[in-house]
Amino acid sequence: MSKIPTDLNYTRAHEWLRTLAHGIVEFGITDHAQHALGDLVFIELPEVGRKLEAGGACAVVESVKSASDVYSPISGEVVECNGALLDAPETVNQDAYGAGWLMRVRLDPRAGAPADLMSAADYEKFLETEGE
Amino acid sequence: MGRRTVLFDLHRALGARIVDFGGWDMPLQYGSQIVEHHAVRRAAGVFDVSHMCVIDLTGGRARELLERILANDVGKLKAPGQMLYGCMLNESAGIIDDLVVGFIADSRFRIVVNAGTRDKDLGWIRRHARGFGVAVIERTDLAILAIQGPEARAKTAALLSGADADAALALRPFHGSEIGGWFVSRTGYTGEDGFEVIVPAVDAERIWREVSALGVLPCGLGARDTLRLEAGMNLYGSDMDETTHPFESGLGWTVAMQPAGRRFIGRDALESGGALHPPRRLVGLVLEERGVLRSHQRVIVPGIGEGAITSGSFAPTLERSIALARVPALTGDTVQVEIRGKLLGARVVKPPFVRLGKPLVQ
Numbered sequence: 001m002s003k004i005p006t007d008l009n010y011t012r013a014h015e016w017l018r019t020l021a022h023g024i025v026e027f028g029i030t031d032h033a034q035h036a037l038g039d040l041v042f043i044e045l046p047e048v049g050r051k052l053e054a055g056g057a058c059a060v061v062e063s064v065k066s067a068s069d070v071y072s073p074i075s076g077e078v079v080e081c082n083g084a085l086l087d088a089p090e091t092v093n094q095d096a097y098g099a100g101w102l103m104r105v106r107l108d109p110r111a112g113a114p115a116d117l118m119s120a121a122d123y124e125k126f127l128e129t130e131g132e
Numbered sequence: 133m134g135r136r137t138v139l140f141d142l143h144r145a146l147g148a149r150i151v152d153f154g155g156w157d158m159p160l161q162y163g164s165q166i167v168e169h170h171a172v173r174r175a176a177g178v179f180d181v182s183h184m185c186v187i188d189l190t191g192g193r194a195r196e197l198l199e200r201i202l203a204n205d206v207g208k209l210k211a212p213g214q215m216l217y218g219c220m221l222n223e224s225a226g227i228i229d230d231l232v233v234g235f236i237a238d239s240r241f242r243i244v245v246n247a248g249t250r251d252k253d254l255g256w257i258r259r260h261a262r263g264f265g266v267a268v269i270e271r272t273d274l275a276i277l278a279i280q281g282p283e284a285r286a287k288t289a290a291l292l293s294g295a296d297a298d299a300a301l302a303l304r305p306f307h308g309s310e311i312g313g314w315f316v317s318r319t320g321y322t323g324e325d326g327f328e329v330i331v332p333a334v335d336a337e338r339i340w341r342e343v344s345a346l347g348v349l350p351c352g353l354g355a356r357d358t359l360r361l362e363a364g365m366n367l368y369g370s371d372m373d374e375t376t377h378p379f380e381s382g383l384g385w386t387v388a389m390q391p392a393g394r395r396f397i398g399r400d401a402l403e404s405g406g407a408l409h410p411p412r413r414l415v416g417l418v419l420e421e422r423g424v425l426r427s428h429q430r431v432i433v434p435g436i437g438e439g440a441i442t443s444g445s446f447a448p449t450l451e452r453s454i455a456l457a458r459v460p461a462l463t464g465d466t467v468q469v470e471i472r473g474k475l476l477g478a479r480v481v482k483p484p485f486v487r488l489g490k491p492l493v494q
Contacts, residue, residue: 038149038160038161038164038165038354039164039165039166041424041446042422042423042424042446042453044423044472060472062423062424062446063165064165064166064354064358064445064446064448065160065165065354065357065445066426067424067426086422
């Protein structure tokens, strides 16, 4: 079974979000996602300052076998990326919800609250319906 | 649902992630693909490759049939036990499949062909076998385990009784023979020492469990692919197919143009079409920057032309990305590869990248 911390929100694209102070959100991919991808060997992150649209591709995670786009769960501006992942992409496999965070984004106030976020309990049900 | 080997339920019980490979439901990995890769380079791993097809060719003219349908010369097999790698070509010299043939007896040869080309190969071989009166027997009663790595031969021999173990350990590279009810060959697809054992399907699970109990790690097709790529070995359907011929696929060494009188299928096309000096060749690439080379990425050779990657991956032994690529024959020492719109530098090298655990490129 995947780990699903109860203090985070989740998307149908298997990303997690953590609300930090000052309208800043941190996100990454879930334990389920890292497990499905397998050993990660390369991660491409956006430039700080880049404006993200909710649903737009914002990063690439590559396992031994394949490359997968990560889609931004929110609209806003990238304020920080987890540069440590460039040299140690396997951190996402080892600690998807902690040291394996991907980026921090300042929410675009005009975009309103992110839609379609799930609680941990709802994400767990979602995984069951997907046939984990 | 795809076809399944006799070990499918065991793979599931071991927690393998199952993927489609050439119409077969096969284990991609049991745990970490990188751990499985390193196990084969440093100790030993076992792969279920029973999706590959064992075909026995029997009859007094079996050798003549093989002289006709293989681009390599089966005449190089002088004594029972010797084995040969080569390609079956169509009339245009396109590669129908690559295969290994073993010389068992004067009227009996055994070949092993790829899973995805099984039906096509059987049809082709049967069509040509008729004229030679050779029986083509698809051995669905057998399973194939590849036990690979520096410790693989000793671990495999430990499953055999004294005399059989001695016979297996005495096999020289690229030799194979029937030992204790198995066909044991010192062959593989990893760049490491080891055996491939062809065994009765009913015994495969017991053998798998016994060799696992000796510390040989179950490995999936994911690790098999990174191991063969590091070893510079082609994958049929990726690095060559019916639209490419051996000389533009890094396989010119497997085509025996001598003796000149051996009229193998594809020879005329090779001789008349300029294929012996092709405009494209298959090379190895080492990515000089961060990123991962993947098949179908565009290769730019400044001032000369373009090519494409045919197989690419992260190479666990080298901790960087490598690839096989088909490029213009005049390509020099460096190229650029387009990855998501960016041009990254790569070095051109001659495969293999890794051999017997040792990196051969920096």
